[in-house]
Amino acid sequence: MFNRKNNQIDSILDDCLERILVRGESAEECLAHYRQYADELKPLLQTVVATIKALDIEPRPDFRAKARYQFHSALKEAVSKKHRRFFGWQLRWVTMASLSLVLLLSGGGVVAAASNSMPDSPLYQVKLVTEQIQLLLTSSPEDKAELHAKLVDRRVTEIINMAEEENVGLVELTTQRLDNHLSMIVSISATQVIDGGILSDWAPESPTITETVTTTIGAGGILNEVTSDSLPPTVTKSADTTVLIPDLPVPTVIYLPSEDLATQLRQYSASNIAALYAALESASEEVKPALMQAIAVLESGYSNALSAIGE
Amino acid sequence: MQDERSLVQRAQKYDQEAFAQLYERHFDKIYRYIALKIGNYADAEDMTQQVFINSLQSISSFKWRDIPFSAWLFRIAHNQVVDYLRKKTRQPTASLDNVLAISDSNPQQSAEDSLATEQLMSAARKLTPAQQEVISLRFAGELPIAQVAEIMGKSPGAIKALQHSAIVALRKLMLDDKDVQPKKQPNR
Numbered sequence: 001m002f003n004r005k006n007n008q009i010d011s012i013l014d015d016c017l018e019r020i021l022v023r024g025e026s027a028e029e030c031l032a033h034y035r036q037y038a039d040e041l042k043p044l045l046q047t048v049v050a051t052i053k054a055l056d057i058e059p060r061p062d063f064r065a066k067a068r069y070q071f072h073s074a075l076k077e078a079v080s081k082k083h084r085r086f087f088g089w090q091l092r093w094v095t096m097a098s099l100s101l102v103l104l105l106s107g108g109g110v111v112a113a114a115s116n117s118m119p120d121s122p123l124y125q126v127k128l129v130t131e132q133i134q135l136l137l138t139s140s141p142e143d144k145a146e147l148h149a150k151l152v153d154r155r156v157t158e159i160i161n162m163a164e165e166e167n168v169g170l171v172e173l174t175t176q177r178l179d180n181h182l183s184m185i186v187s188i189s190a191t192q193v194i195d196g197g198i199l200s201d202w203a204p205e206s207p208t209i210t211e212t213v214t215t216t217i218g219a220g221g222i223l224n225e226v227t228s229d230s231l232p233p234t235v236t237k238s239a240d241t242t243v244l245i246p247d248l249p250v251p252t253v254i255y256l257p258s259e260d261l262a263t264q265l266r267q268y269s270a271s272n273i274a275a276l277y278a279a280l281e282s283a284s285e286e287v288k289p290a291l292m293q294a295i296a297v298l299e300s301g302y303s304n305a306l307s308a309i310g311e
Numbered sequence: 312m313q314d315e316r317s318l319v320q321r322a323q324k325y326d327q328e329a330f331a332q333l334y335e336r337h338f339d340k341i342y343r344y345i346a347l348k349i350g351n352y353a354d355a356e357d358m359t360q361q362v363f364i365n366s367l368q369s370i371s372s373f374k375w376r377d378i379p380f381s382a383w384l385f386r387i388a389h390n391q392v393v394d395y396l397r398k399k400t401r402q403p404t405a406s407l408d409n410v411l412a413i414s415d416s417n418p419q420q421s422a423e424d425s426l427a428t429e430q431l432m433s434a435a436r437k438l439t440p441a442q443q444e445v446i447s448l449r450f451a452g453e454l455p456i457a458q459v460a461e462i463m464g465k466s467p468g469a470i471k472a473l474q475h476s477a478i479v480a481l482r483k484l485m486l487d488d489k490d491v492q493p494k495k496q497p498n499r
Contacts, residue, residue: 074364
């Protein structure tokens with residue numbers, strides 16, 4: 001009996017609230033609908049009206065204007081990023097498809113022949129295109145870094161060959177390409193994504209944020225470049241406000257084993273630097289400055305790459 | 312007023328006009344919800360802005376299903392509030408007077424209104440977390456009972472009962488506060 005009366009009052013109070021909040025009725029108008037409950041309702045509706053009045057607050061106009069401007073800027077940025085991503089993908093696929101077609105039409109033999117070509121060879125461009133396709137088809141950051149490490153090794157062989165040919169221009173150009181590969185290793189290795197699946201589970205479709213953090217990697221290894229779709233806006237845990245929030249998992253950092261890459265880099269570093277010094281000894285005076293530049297680029301590049309993976 | 316669902320669908324395709332409409336529609340409600348829960352106007356402003364930036368970043372992952380967009384936004388706001396309060400408990404708390412002094416710079420708000428708001432915020436902070444949540448969502452967020460129920464994972468009947476007990480408790484707290492006020496500041 002008591003529960004039934006309570007349920008009735010709960011519903012009547014809610015109906016009055018709906019009338020006041022949504023339809024804009026006054027407390028008196030609502031009381032007129034429920035005269036038999038007026039004694040009980042009246043003080044509650046007074047509180048409701050006082051609460052609504054007290055909550056008639058707004059952000060400061062200057063803040064509102066600033067916030068609106070910032071939001072619109074962020075919106076524009078998001079739109080342009082989306083377009084960039086879309087066209088970036090299109091470009092990648094179109095490039096890959098075109099290059100694949102060219103290579104198919106020209107026959108597999110050409111690719112095989114080009115693989116050992118040097119920078120002064122007509123087939124060298126095919127070699128570079130093949131490498132680009134390999135890089136485009138490699139999605140894992142770790143594999144990509146390893147591929148760049150192998151390509152550095154190739155460039156060193158080419159530099160030595162061009163130094164023997166006394167082709168200073170191509171030694172310098174190949175050194176630039178070598179530098180690009182080393183920079184890519186550093187760049188890939190220094191990118192980590194933190195996956196912090198910490199949104200309350202009362203959000204079946206949790207709002208998410210993708211967050212990529214660039215940082216120096218610890219000794220554990222390089223970090224996978226993963227797009228996280230599970231980052232929430234905030235960490236949600238509080239002793240006195242856990243009414244809606246369950247226990248949350250600890251944020252995790254995804255590490256990839258870097259042993260292969262580290263081993264490769266150490267081996268390549270030692271052998272390639274030694275090979276360039278050996279080439280320098282027998283090089284003509286004309287080509288020596290370009291070779292010394294190549295050695296400097298190689299030494300600092302390997303050093304940076306090894307640091308980036310915590311070696 | 313354009314149907315919210317179609318606005319959200321357009322916003323998910325990064326239609327700027329649709330997103331702007333959603334922003335204008337919900338900005339004040341989210342602000343009031345946060346302000347009531349944390350009792351600090353300046354921080355509430357920053358957090359409101361953050362809620363919308365976060366929603367912009369994650370709109371593509373939003374799926375309507377049974378959860379309306381407004382409920383989703385309030386969840387983001389709720390998470391911001393919880394995080395804020397968690398961090399706040401580690402720091403010395405500013406007195407409510409100081410906090411509300413910031414609002415005095417708002418020329419639209421009279422001293423009387425400020426006092427009423429101060430009383431409400433002070434009283435609301437003494438409610439249970441569930442009562443606080445229902446008052447914030449219902450009064451500040453202006454959400455219908457069904458959406459509050461969805462957000463809080465309870466039945467509409469349970470929310471109505473909770474709302475009733477919250478208003479009763481709020482009344483008592485506000486009256487107690489009024490009784491205490493003259494003792495603190497006797498008339499000269």
